[in-house]
Amino acid sequence: MRGYMVATWKMAWDGVKKGQEVLRAGGSVHQAIIEAVKMVEDDPEYHSVGYGGLPNYNGEVELDAAYMDGDTLGYGGIMGVKNLKNPIEVAFDLCHYKRNCLLAAAGAEEYARKKGYAFCDMLTEEAYLRYSRQTKQMDMEKLEAYGGHDTVCVIGKSGDTMACGVSTSGLFMKLPGRVGDSPVIGSGCYADSEVGAAAATGVGEDIMKGCLSFSVVEKLRQGVPVQQACETALREHMERLGRSGHRPGSISLIAMDREHNIGAATNKKAFPFVVGDLERNTVLYAAVNEGGKMSVICPDEAWIQAYQGD
Amino acid sequence: MRGYMVATWKMAWDGVKKGQEVLRAGGSVHQAIIEAVKMVEDDPEYHSVGYGGLPNYNGEVELDAAYMDGDTLGYGGIMGVKNLKNPIEVAFDLCHYKRNCLLAAAGAEEYARKKGYAFCDMLTEEAYLRYSRQTKQMDMEKLEAYGGHDTVCVIGKSGDTMACGVSTSGLFMKLPGRVGDSPVIGSGCYADSEVGAAAATGVGEDIMKGCLSFSVVEKLRQGVPVQQACETALREHMERLGRSGHRPGSISLIAMDREHNIGAATNKKAFPFVVGDLERNTVLYAAVNEGGKMSVICPDEAWIQAYQGD
Numbered sequence: 001m002r003g004y005m006v007a008t009w010k011m012a013w014d015g016v017k018k019g020q021e022v023l024r025a026g027g028s029v030h031q032a033i034i035e036a037v038k039m040v041e042d043d044p045e046y047h048s049v050g051y052g053g054l055p056n057y058n059g060e061v062e063l064d065a066a067y068m069d070g071d072t073l074g075y076g077g078i079m080g081v082k083n084l085k086n087p088i089e090v091a092f093d094l095c096h097y098k099r100n101c102l103l104a105a106a107g108a109e110e111y112a113r114k115k116g117y118a119f120c121d122m123l124t125e126e127a128y129l130r131y132s133r134q135t136k137q138m139d140m141e142k143l144e145a146y147g148g149h150d151t152v153c154v155i156g157k158s159g160d161t162m163a164c165g166v167s168t169s170g171l172f173m174k175l176p177g178r179v180g181d182s183p184v185i186g187s188g189c190y191a192d193s194e195v196g197a198a199a200a201t202g203v204g205e206d207i208m209k210g211c212l213s214f215s216v217v218e219k220l221r222q223g224v225p226v227q228q229a230c231e232t233a234l235r236e237h238m239e240r241l242g243r244s245g246h247r248p249g250s251i252s253l254i255a256m257d258r259e260h261n262i263g264a265a266t267n268k269k270a271f272p273f274v275v276g277d278l279e280r281n282t283v284l285y286a287a288v289n290e291g292g293k294m295s296v297i298c299p300d301e302a303w304i305q306a307y308q309g310d
Numbered sequence: 311m312r313g314y315m316v317a318t319w320k321m322a323w324d325g326v327k328k329g330q331e332v333l334r335a336g337g338s339v340h341q342a343i344i345e346a347v348k349m350v351e352d353d354p355e356y357h358s359v360g361y362g363g364l365p366n367y368n369g370e371v372e373l374d375a376a377y378m379d380g381d382t383l384g385y386g387g388i389m390g391v392k393n394l395k396n397p398i399e400v401a402f403d404l405c406h407y408k409r410n411c412l413l414a415a416a417g418a419e420e421y422a423r424k425k426g427y428a429f430c431d432m433l434t435e436e437a438y439l440r441y442s443r444q445t446k447q448m449d450m451e452k453l454e455a456y457g458g459h460d461t462v463c464v465i466g467k468s469g470d471t472m473a474c475g476v477s478t479s480g481l482f483m484k485l486p487g488r489v490g491d492s493p494v495i496g497s498g499c500y501a502d503s504e505v506g507a508a509a510a511t512g513v514g515e516d517i518m519k520g521c522l523s524f525s526v527v528e529k530l531r532q533g534v535p536v537q538q539a540c541e542t543a544l545r546e547h548m549e550r551l552g553r554s555g556h557r558p559g560s561i562s563l564i565a566m567d568r569e570h571n572i573g574a575a576t577n578k579k580a581f582p583f584v585v586g587d588l589e590r591n592t593v594l595y596a597a598v599n600e601g602g603k604m605s606v607i608c609p610d611e612a613w614i615q616a617y618q619g620d
Contacts, residue, residue: 062417072554073519079389079489080414098556099453100485101515102494104390105415107372107487143409175410177417179389184412186496186521194550205411209383211496211524218528240504244382246408 002260005276007154008201011046012274015039020276029158033165037088040152044124049152052124053169061122064183067091070162070191077183078108085118088167143171145202153199164189164197180204186214196220196257203249210237216255226263234265312570315586317464318511321356322584325349330586339468343475347398350462354434359462362434363479371432374493377401380472380501387493388418395428398477453481455512463509465566474499474507490514496524506530506567513559520547526565536573544575
């Protein structure tokens with residue numbers, strides 16, 4: 001499985017298709033990734049990213065995003081930002097600086113406003129309805145990534161340049177100010193053009209405990225093949241958490257090495273992801289986990305119909 | 311060099327001494343670390359941590375802290391928090407939860423208020439005077455960690471348990487909302503009782519690009535001796551940044567393995583750190599970097615007098 005782009009979840013299909021067009025038209029890998037992420041951010045149908053994202057415990061949509069340029073290791077991230085139309089644009093903007101690259105909450109909003117990025121109300125009526133129906137008597141210790149889709153992560157490679165962008169509204173009903181793995185370098189994503197890139201989706205608190213994106217890229221650096229790097233990083237982390245008595249929430253990983261080889265792994269039963277392949281096609285795959293044994297399938301219509309989620 | 315505790319900078323001396331007393335009296339490693347960090351937070355003489363910390367570009371003191379329990383990999387962090395007396399206490403509190411462990415800005419403050427943690431004005435007159443004398447026409451791309459001291463990081467081990475706590479006010483004149491490496495797991499600190507713990511101080515943006523604390527602990531996991539793990543992680547990262555044309559700011563590392571062995575490295579000329587040794591003494595050491603060749607010395611009075619900083 002090889003490609004120019006790989007992205008988490010079926011919801012990234014239109015975005016990867018657009019990204020592939022950007023690359024074919026001679027655009028940079030950065031433009032391709034930004035366009036791909038923005039398509040998911042702008043779509044109110046996806047309740048875990050950007051516009052239409054599900055709100056926190058106080059009913060506010062708080063957004064996280066990050067971008068890493070694998071050539072420079074330039075990293076930009078924003079955390080807990082409200083009413084920003086396209087968080088990925090600001091994360092990308094910040095990755096060009098040497099200082100003040102990771103900004104939280106009001107400070108990030110102040111920066112985005114000064115730079116002229118668009119703001120709008122990100123809470124849709126549908127997301128508000130879902131929030132208002134949610135009981136507040138829930139167990140905050142059992143919050144899960146939203147079933148079937150979660151953070152959008154897009155990895156791309158063009159020429160020698162690798163990069164990665166991620167965007168999310170985080171866990172539904174999270175505490176105000178809660179930050180997950182997405183804007184945390186090495187956890188939500190990591191890219192090094194000399195080696196490869198990886199990104200994660202799922203319960204951020206559990207992903208962060210293993211710095212899983214950095215962990216996958218380090219295995220690539222040691223020469224481990226990309227599919228094995230994803231599976232091993234995830235398995236070792238699950239085993240380590242198991243020894244401490246902790247049963248982690250859902251975690252899924254994607255990665256690409258510098259030869260365009262793609263890997264994926266999940267601790268869920270199935271994890272769909274989208275590849276923009278070397279023939280310029282956009283193809284849906286799924287990592288399927290049968291009792292710890294991982295396989296990657298190219299699902300047929302029946303599988304897709306049966307799959308609950310985006 | 312072996313010990314129960316190791317901490318960044320000479321300013322941690324009193325804290326480590328107190329932490330050693332806590333351990334000797336049968337207190338937990340967590341109590342020892344919290345007490346050690348709090349002593350630095352509470353001292354207005356130290357302008358890079360807690361009370362008396364130097365403010366951001368808008369004249370506000372914004373504090374970051376994190377705590378990691380190496381037994382559970384439980385991680386708590388707060389970012390960009392104002393007027394909180396002891397950030398390390400809230401970070402430690404959060405490390406006990408499975409969700410909502412990393413909180414930013416107003417959300418973190420809301421959490422701390424609800425849990426009854428003390429708030430007070432953290433901007434001292436001296437810090438304000440220094441701020442008011444600072445020209446705002448500075449190059450934001452050249453902000454440096456405050457000369458001679460920076461983030462306080464304390465690693466401890468008692469019984470089989472290893473843990474780490476860090477606290478900082480971040481870069482002087484940082485943009486509002488700017489977050490450095492300190493509250494970012496794997497960058498500012500990382501602890502795994504099965505392997506070891508590491509922590510970093512310096513320019514957060516450059517530390518984060520290499521997830522340096524996680525990187526050191528991964529080398530320990532592979533059996534690399536702790537001093538070599540610190541030196542190699544730092545050297546490889548400097549070389550990688552050098553290949554991308556980036557000249558990083560100051561970076562210093564401390565680490566301890568599960569046999570109580572301690573290591574340290576720096577890309578500055580000298581980096582003082584404090585060890586609570588196995589004989590219950592509190593001892594100042596310094597990592598000295600002569601053209602890339604690292605040595606650890608036990609400095610004499612003359613060296614300490616000549617050293618500019620805390």
